[in-house]
Amino acid sequence: MTPEELIGLMNELPDDMIDSANRTRFRRRGSIWYLIPAAAACLLVGIAAMLYPKLQTQKPAAVGPAETGISVSAETTGSETSAADSTSAPVSGTQQTETAVSDEPSHRTGTQSDTRPSSGTQHTTASVSSMTTDSTVHCTEATPQSTQDTKITSLTSQSTSQSTASSANETESKTDASDEGMTFTEEPVPFRILSQKTVEASEESLPFSTQIKLYRDALPDAYSAELFPAIDFETEDCLVIRFRAEGCGDGIAEPSGGSGMFYSITVTPPAAPEGTVQEFAIAAVVPKALYSPAAPDGLNRWLRLERTVRAGAEMQCTMIRYE
Amino acid sequence: MKDKRILLMLHNRDEQALRAIIAEYGALCRSAALDILRDEQDAEECFSDALLTVWNAVPPACPENFRAYLLKILRNHALDRYKARQRGKRGNGQYPAALDELAEILPAQQNTEAAVEQREMLCAVTEFLRTLPQKQRDLFVRRYWSFSSFAELAADFHMTENNVKVTLTRLRQRLTEHLKKEELL
Structure with missing residues (x-):
């Protein structure tokens, strides 16, 4: 049989084979199944490009109870010490600072609820868990790794009237610093803090210092060089560091240097007895002096540095960022 | 469904059937004929021949797969045309013609x-x-x-x-x- 004959013979092939084979003839004309993944990918890229700038400048949502990176469980068999005293910090500006101290004997979690002002005047409520002092304290501390200790939350902003309801039990002590003449803007701004470290501390090592890094490149695009001039963090009135520590009250940490990119603070908590657990919180506030009206979100930035200090033992540093 | 409609029109001797075939299978048939003949004019003429064959064959023929039926007719025409063209190239068609004459006996x-x-x-x-x-x-x-x-x-x-x-x-x-x-x- 010649090939020609075979070719002629193949004309008698079953219809379904011929039909099926010839249906493949125009496959090259763009199958939709190839277009769907491409269209989906383009759509995703478009959505991401659209949402990314918004996420960058998104205002943080209010957060209820504060989070801490350190959870200290303690069995208390003895007395509990509840800090009730708080002194107003000499912060300039019309700022009301409410510092509430609550007892949490079983779980040593630094809780914080902050309130923001309703009209120009800000009320700041910082509740710091109290210390439990006992000679038979069993501490279950979080792993002293920086990544585990850092928690990022949002600064709760609410009006003064709203804060009064929830702060009935919290405000054991209130300090009104409205006469300081400093106001803060309502809108918090993302604040990148990378100061995270575990410091070996003992009674002898106090006071200690830590470094708060304020990365300017983390600022929203709106804060360009024109709107947000260089900050001299070495100037005290540019960055107010407030801290509250058990037994020493509120105060302003001494700026101990830094550059335009970061700022170092030194705090001096009271020396705690051996084997005790002591907590205190440090809040850094950028005053209105840095506020640029042209900036849409203002520059009210809070950061809170919490440390759990167990004198004579290692000291863990937990940073909580409030946006 | 379309094939059944075309066959019905062919059975009714409705000339719209040819338009329907051209609309439905024109591109496919031209492409198939072009694969064999490699000449658009020949392919078009081949398609026309196939249409005429279908018109004459249906009825009485009633193919179950009209597409395959049409393609087979088209292929036969295309191969015949191709062979005829090849014969023309070889000695003005006399040698193959003689072979064909001998094949008859x-x-x-x-x-x-x-x-x-x-x-x-x-x-x-x-x-x-x-x-x-x-x-x-x-x-x-x-x-x-x-x-x-x-x-x-x-x-x-x-x-x-x-x-x-x-x-x-x-x-x-x-x-x-x-x-x-x-x-x-």
Whole structure:
């Protein structure tokens, strides 16, 4: 049989084979199944490009109870010490600072609820868990790794009237610093803090210092060089560091240097007895002096540095960022 | 559904049937004819011949698969036209014409034996194609039934030309083995 004959013979092939084979003839004309993944990918890229700038400048949502990176469980068999005293910090500006101290004997979690002002005047409520002092304290501390200790939350902003309801039990002590003449803007701004470290501390090592890094490149695009001039963090009135520590009250940490990119603070908590657990919180506030009206979100930035200090033992540093 | 409508119109001798065939299968038939003839004018004329054949054949014919039926008619016309063209190129058509004249007087016995052999061969080829996966079978039929080029096959089957060639080579080898097994080679 010649090939020609075979070719002629193949004309008698079953219809379904011929039909099926010839249906493949125009496959090259763009199958939709190839277009769907491409269209989906383009759509995703478009959505991401659209949402990314918004996420960058998104205002943080209010957060209820504060989070801490350190959870200290303690069995208390003895007395509990509840800090009730708080002194107003000499912060300039019309700022009301409410510092509430609550007892949490079983779980040593630094809780914080902050309130923001309703009209120009800000009320700041910082509740710091109290210390439990006992000679038979069993501490279950979080792993002293920086990544585990850092928690990022949002600064709760609410009006003064709203804060009064929830702060009935919290405000054991209130300090009104409205006469300081400093106001803060309502809108918090993302604040990148990378100061995270575990410091070996003992009674002898106090006071200690830590470094708060304020990365300017983390600022929203709106804060360009024109709107947000260089900050001299070495100037005290540019960055107010407030801290509250058990037994020493509120105060302003001494700026101990830094550059335009970061700022170092030194705090001096009271020396705690051996084997005790002591907590205190440090809040850094950028005053209105840095506020640029042209900036849409203002520059009210809070950061809170919490440390759990167990004198004579290692000291863990937990940073909580409030946006 | 469309095929049934076309067949109904053909049975009713409605000339709209031809327009419907052109609309539905025009591109396919032109493309198939062009694969064989490689000339657009010839392909168009071949398609017209196929339409006339269909018009004359239906009725009484009533094909179950109208698309395949139409393609077979088209292929026959295209091959006839191709052979005629080849004959014209060779000695002005006298030599093949003489062969054809001699073929008419060949003994009928021989033609009968050849017909039986061809029938067996067709069955073997069909059986072989049934064993192939759909894609390979379509590839084989497109190449040796529709005479599509490697480039066209590569485009239609989303393969490289080299891949098409290799696949067809292997298919031919398997067909040879199958025909030997059937004692047809």
